[in-house]
Amino acid sequence: DAGVIQSPRHEVTEMGQEVTLRCKPISGHNSLFWYRQTMMRGLELLIYFNNNVPIDDSGMPEDRFSAKMPNASFSTLKIQPSEPRDSAVYFCASRDSPNTGELFFGEGSRLTVL
């Protein structure tokens, strides 16, 4: 199995630009999570989906952030407009059972906003 696939692995952009991060979960997994990791705030849950439906987006920082899951095999996290404080590593993770299963993480997308 290919695991959770994230793209791009690295992105450098300028303040004000739109950023789109992509995630392909493991086939058959029905829950998908987006996390953000920074030195100051650690690993923060942004949003998670069950069966393509957003369940909890209380961690999304503000309206500049949006996430979609149009089908079971694809999700996006969009930041528009981006700001320097959005610089972080963004992780996507998936699992195949609602609560007790192992969460499988992608390798992350490192975002730098200048």
Add this chain to the structure above:
Amino acid sequence: AQSVTQLDSQVPVFEEAPVELRCNYSSSVSVYLFWYVQYPNQGLQLLLKYLSGSTLVKGINGFEAEFNKSQTSFHLRKPSVHISDTAEYFCAVSESGGTSYGKLTFGQGTILTVHP
């Protein structure tokens, strides 16, 4: 709402010494507990998990953890560490029911550094 506190941000230890990484959680309902490890420039990997039953849980790479409900703790231990155990370790909690069902919350992480 659930929360996790990892009591040590950094733990230095010498090779072959024992180590304990501390984790406390808070929740109003029953929980499931997890420990994950993150090596540099990688995603997180599951070390072990507690769902129910025996409070002593064994995981990969010789790690184990003990669930203590009265102290709301889930400390991670290893009797003899190796250089290759150097990594960041995260404790995580998921509620077994309630409005936060399915939500996995991580602690701030503990950086374990094993010195030769």
